[in-house]
Amino acid sequence: MAKTEVILTHNIVGLGGESDxxxxxxxxxxNYLFPHRLAVPVTSANKRQLEALKQRRAExxxxxxxxxxELSKALSKLICVIKVKTGEEGxxxxxxxxxxxxxxxxxQFDIALDKKKIHLDHTIRNVGDxxxxxxxxxxxxxxxxxxxESTTPAIAVTDVPAExxxxxxxxxxxxxGGKEEAVEAKPKAAKAxxxxxxxxxxxxxxxxxxxxE
Numbered sequence: 001m002a003k004t005e006v007i008l009t010h011n012i013v014g015l016g017g018e019s020d021x022x023x024x025x026x027x028x029x030x031n032y033l034f035p036h037r038l039a040v041p042v043t044s045a046n047k048r049q050l051e052a053l054k055q056r057r058a059e060x061x062x063x064x065x066x067x068x069x070e071l072s073k074a075l076s077k078l079i080c081v082i083k084v085k086t087g088e089e090g091x092x093x094x095x096x097x098x099x100x101x102x103x104x105x106x107x108q109f110d111i112a113l114d115k116k117k118i119h120l121d122h123t124i125r126n127v128g129d130x131x132x133x134x135x136x137x138x139x140x141x142x143x144x145x146x147x148x149e150s151t152t153p154a155i156a157v158t159d160v161p162a163e164x165x166x167x168x169x170x171x172x173x174x175x176x177g178g179k180e181e182a183v184e185a186k187p188k189a190a191k192a193x194x195x196x197x198x199x200x201x202x203x204x205x206x207x208x209x210x211x212x213e
Contacts, residue, residue: 002026006039007046009053011060018057019050065137072142075111075134079145080104086127086150096124096148101132105144124148 004026011017015024021042024033033039040046082104084092098118105111119133127148134142 004029005042006033007042007050007053008039009049010038011057012038018060019053065139068137068140068142071111071113072134072136072140075142075144078109079129079147080108082146082148083151084127084148086152090127090150092125092127092148094125096120096146101144101146118144 002025003023005021005023006029008016008018008020008022016022022039024039029039029041034041040049080101082096082100084094084096086092098115098120101118102113102115105113113134117135119135121133124130124146127150130146130148132144132146134144136142
């Protein structure tokens, strides 16, 4: 495939910035870069534009640096909430991705951030709070707090009462003035009364003697 040298007039991710002299496929330059004015052929006349292109590049990079620095400060104060379905013990069905975080930043705070700038050291598979690293610029790093919440309703656990044993009442003598004791006391009292009758008087003795005579 034929190659050709071009001078970039705009920043192209993965290729270079303004004023860079790069080699690309001739068809790519002819069909895409030149028609969109993203690059120009390497000629003596175009080389004289390099200083202007370098100045434009320096201004753009300074603007990007300042913008990303301010964005880093703003993001460090935010908490991005990700709501997901979970199973037992709060485990996710899958994992939280950089794309999901980028989408929620746009939805919640209207902040457009390329998902490629979001760096996940570890896969997030549980609910909780996490700190995510951001590669906002070549010279600007940042962090974002991410809170993963479950949308799955919690199952209420109720204590099952223990089965009560049937109350069996021991039959016996009641100690607090029960009827059983009172019933048993009556016949004893009657016997005691008979035994304690007073002895017969003198008149009764005389009658008994008269009958004997």
